[in-house]
């Protein structure tokens with residue numbers, strides 16, 4: 450089954466994850482109590498509020514950047530199966546809206 454959002458059943462606490470084309474990696478959010486709102490769709494998912502990922506490297510003076518590292522900041526809205534990257538992202542898709550990629554099952 451193809452899907453853009455994975456939401457493993459029977460897992461507590463509940464969470465969902467998607468593949469971020471800006472970071473070329475997985476972002477996961479809690480969909481349990483106090484977590485993100487999810488519209489229940491795997492093919493055209495919507496998550497609220499926005500997803501903000503900070504790696505925290507910029508404030509770690511001991512960290513030495515390496516080729517292929519994920520970006521420092523990724524900030525997005527996932528809406529109807531598309532991902533809107535906000536302007537504060539530190540990757541190449543900042544300010545762009547693209548389709549979420551299908552997950553490999």
Ligand SMILES: [Zn+2]
Pocket residue numbers: 469470471472473476502523524
């Ligand atoms: Zn990302």
